[in-house]
Amino acid sequence: MDSHQSRRQFLQAGLALPAVGIVSSDRLEPVFQENPSAPKVVYRTLGKTGLKVTGVGYGIGFVPVTDVVARAVDMGINYYDTSRDYGESEKIFSGVIKGKRDKIIIATKSGRTKKAQILEDLDTSLKVLGTDHVDILHLHGRDNPAQVPDESIEALEIGKKSGKARFIGFSCHDVNNMVPFILKTGKFDVIQTTYGFPIGGRYREQAIARLHEAGIGVIAMKVVVALSGFNLKTVENPPARPNGDGPLAGIKWVLQNPAISTTVPNMRTIPQLEMNFRAMSERYTPADEKLLTLLNEQIRPDYCRMCYECKGVCPKGLPVADMLRFLSYNDFYGDYHRAIVSFRDLAREVRDVRCSDCESCAIQCPNGVHIQDRLIRAQQLLA
Ligand code: SF4
Ligand code: SF4
Known part of the structure; x- marks a missing residue:
């Protein structure tokens, strides 16, 4: 693929290319490099949506740090994930993206299940975000098919048909449990799921591959959370941190998987942003593997991998x-x-x-x- 092809395809997706070195394709082959040693934007295709998304996206979270989000947009990161359920998130985010809507892809979520509620959430999101459409509308946090009733799918489809949401999907923590339902339903363009080195990586690879083969775009979340060396429980006596590169190694690990289109780490500082950005164009190395293995051991007793492989059932019904x-x-x-x-x-x-x-x-x-x-x-x- 040459740079002209890359640009044409990107414009077909309704977006403009940022003025930085660009790498494109699912195999991470370079298109052009102004400076081979500089970190670069790398695009991947989000399943059958055809959207070209940057391998590192941005999880806006509850209280986005506006300077960091603005810098991310300027650097060319184009995928932004928020939710109606994240308090002031959409409102704060909207102030950052004024005049930049055509440069970014916005995904938002509704945590509700009734048709009217989801459509109400969509309208509220559009109003608060200051846009006439979101690129992706998710149902938020569905780990059981019973949490995706027919009327919620109908709401997504109405949103899509009206043009208020270009594509539809849902986020989940237990993708293994949801794949048969997703494939049988055949209605979803994208799925966002937990996936990372300590977080159920090996448990989820088959499920993610099946979604990818079906043309469903897969977005990885909770990619770096456990890898920063931050553990509030031990903050008085923090564990030795081998270095601060855990999140970088964690994103690189995830992006080795060509079935993953993008990741949505939350970033609160410019150094965090700049480090994560590098993950798009740097290769995963044996040193990364060593670091992740070490960090994984440090967090072992405290960090639930969200693999849903617990043995036994709580007699008191605790989830x-x-x-x-x-x-x-x-x-x-x-x-x-x-x-x-x-x-x-x-x-x-x-x-x-x-x-x-x-x-x-x-x-x-x-x-x-x-x-x-x-x-x-x-x-x-x-x-
Ligand atoms: S507590 Fe359960 S879900 Fe968490 S890591 Fe252990 S087995 Fe997996
Ligand atoms: S109540 Fe708590 S400690 Fe007791 S079995 Fe359930 S999860 Fe375990």
């Missing part, structure tokens, strides 16, 4: 993997607000259980997470 994830929002993202909002969405009878009342836990983690200790901490912190 263990979900609760561990909520605690991770605090301990690994440093986002207490998100942790407590998620925890308080649980049913009252679940929130009232105290794991400290059990002599031992009925559930074992094959990855070595200390489940009972972690849940006691979650209940002390969030209940």
